[in-house]
Amino acid sequence: SQENLRPKSIDLSHHLNTLSRSRVPSPLKDIIKYMREPGMISLAGGLPHPSLFPYHSLRVDVYTPDTLDGHGQPSDASTGLTLHSEKYGDRDRTGTDISTGLQYTTSKGSERLSSFLQKFTKDVLRPGFTDFEILLNFGNTDAWSKVVSLLCEQGDYILVEEHTYPSSQALWAPMGCRGAPVQMDKDGIIPQALEQVLGGWNEAVKGGKRPRLLYLIPVAQNPTGATLTLERKKAIYDICVKYDVVICEDDPYYFLQLPAYLPPEQRAVRIATEMTPEELLEFLVPTFLHLDWQGRVIRLETFSKTLGPGNRLGYFICNPIFAERLQRASEVMTQAPAGWSQIIVEELLCTWGQEGFLRWVTGLRDSYTVRRDWMCDSLVEFFDVVSAPEGLAADVIAYPKGRISAGKTAPVFSFSYPKGGMFLWIKLDLSQNPVYQRMKANGEANAEQKWADEFWMSMIRAKVLLVPGSYYTPILSNDQRMKQDGAVAYFRLAYSLESREDIHVGIQRMARTFDESWEFRK
Numbered sequence: 001s002q003e004n005l006r007p008k009s010i011d012l013s014h015h016l017n018t019l020s021r022s023r024v025p026s027p028l029k030d031i032i033k034y035m036r037e038p039g040m041i042s043l044a045g046g047l048p049h050p051s052l053f054p055y056h057s058l059r060v061d062v063y064t065p066d067t068l069d070g071h072g073q074p075s076d077a078s079t080g081l082t083l084h085s086e087k088y089g090d091r092d093r094t095g096t097d098i099s100t101g102l103q104y105t106t107s108k109g110s111e112r113l114s115s116f117l118q119k120f121t122k123d124v125l126r127p128g129f130t131d132f133e134i135l136l137n138f139g140n141t142d143a144w145s146k147v148v149s150l151l152c153e154q155g156d157y158i159l160v161e162e163h164t165y166p167s168s169q170a171l172w173a174p175m176g177c178r179g180a181p182v183q184m185d186k187d188g189i190i191p192q193a194l195e196q197v198l199g200g201w202n203e204a205v206k207g208g209k210r211p212r213l214l215y216l217i218p219v220a221q222n223p224t225g226a227t228l229t230l231e232r233k234k235a236i237y238d239i240c241v242k243y244d245v246v247i248c249e250d251d252p253y254y255f256l257q258l259p260a261y262l263p264p265e266q267r268a269v270r271i272a273t274e275m276t277p278e279e280l281l282e283f284l285v286p287t288f289l290h291l292d293w294q295g296r297v298i299r300l301e302t303f304s305k306t307l308g309p310g311n312r313l314g315y316f317i318c319n320p321i322f323a324e325r326l327q328r329a330s331e332v333m334t335q336a337p338a339g340w341s342q343i344i345v346e347e348l349l350c351t352w353g354q355e356g357f358l359r360w361v362t363g364l365r366d367s368y369t370v371r372r373d374w375m376c377d378s379l380v381e382f383f384d385v386v387s388a389p390e391g392l393a394a395d396v397i398a399y400p401k402g403r404i405s406a407g408k409t410a411p412v413f414s415f416s417y418p419k420g421g422m423f424l425w426i427k428l429d430l431s432q433n434p435v436y437q438r439m440k441a442n443g444e445a446n447a448e449q450k451w452a453d454e455f456w457m458s459m460i461r462a463k464v465l466l467v468p469g470s471y472y473t474p475i476l477s478n479d480q481r482m483k484q485d486g487a488v489a490y491f492r493l494a495y496s497l498e499s500r501e502d503i504h505v506g507i508q509r510m511a512r513t514f515d516e517s518w519e520f521r522k
């Protein structure tokens, strides 16, 4: 079978930094495995006695997996399932008792949850190498900090997308690491641009070694919404093999890959709701993990977007050498994830089953499709939106409403209809903006940033809040950010949270603010 053709991971231990090489097993944690041996009387561990935990039983009412029917919210407020955990379970129950779930464990955490995820990964993501391992963590924020402390040294360059997730940079910048940005277009980072950065690396000019780590958000990228195609993923993976680069794929939006946006008049029937989990799996672009025949991908999985961020639960999927070192780090940094989270998520997933979880994420994806459409419909309503010319890094260009035919007009921004996730990214063209033109005429330094700050404030006065694009600009070193080219500004809009009505009003307010800033008279 194909399974037999898949190789084991190669030894990439030369990527480990001094810190992670030097870690030794936490002496206390090592004892736990012996405590589990039959017949062992443990006078060793400082474990609190579970009879002294004040919790007796746990009951959590949850939805059935088919509850999300694609209308943007649960179809029925009633819950169909109840999860239980007792302090001391009976022998017939497979679930984790409270007395075990709240006790100290190895830093690997719940075996039952880990094996569910191991099987899920094998069946659904189908890693390209056979000896992948699962290690639970507290979500992708925790995971990324552990990856950086696994691989990076002070002064290292890290390959990042041209617009990148700010919290990921805020972690390594104070440690003295530096960003090496890779150019993007509407499909994410461009393989040739990655090749150029790596192939053309000049240590003397850069004052540092060629990057050995690529951090990216391959699906519904935060902030741009771009999703890498399979061809690009293959090309990027090959380049990383060529230059011996480890790929960290931070992929919280993987299951939220959406069908192409169609304007309301072309959208006769919602087909999205009819998609089965099997069809969804066919539709999803395979992960870097799937393409990885060497074990050079560290995949970060989180339940934040599928089951709720407050679970603070996620997991690494990576090669055994990295997994072992990450576990050593977990022992001294965090230990295993919180017991309550593990009990509840484990019970939920094992009760739903793999099919059920896939059903849930299919419904979730339908719900975000509907939300995406709310925002795009409003943009199409309050702006005149036309196809972008070939070569522009966006699907469409937005003009102020009713002004294209009036002759003298200019586009105000361009964007792509999101094909995934929660965000829509707009690129403003400032060249015809009178406020910006006056700033330039007055010779103002950094006019784009000043203009964007003022525009953002005028949006806030109009009671609509966006994220300034500058938050996502790569950090080149602790006191320097990448320079943006030309008369442009970026903003990120999220359609994940507000109601249909509020998204509609929000975009209307935004359109008015554009009109005012461009000094169009009604």
Ligand code: PMP
Pocket (backbone or CB within 6 Å): 138, 139, 140, 141, 142, 165, 217, 222, 250, 252, 302, 303, 304, 309, 314
């Ligand atoms: N990475 C990316 C790209 C994200 O968008 C987010 C959530 N905004 C996170 C990480 C944080 O995820 P978690 O809640 O799992 O820490």
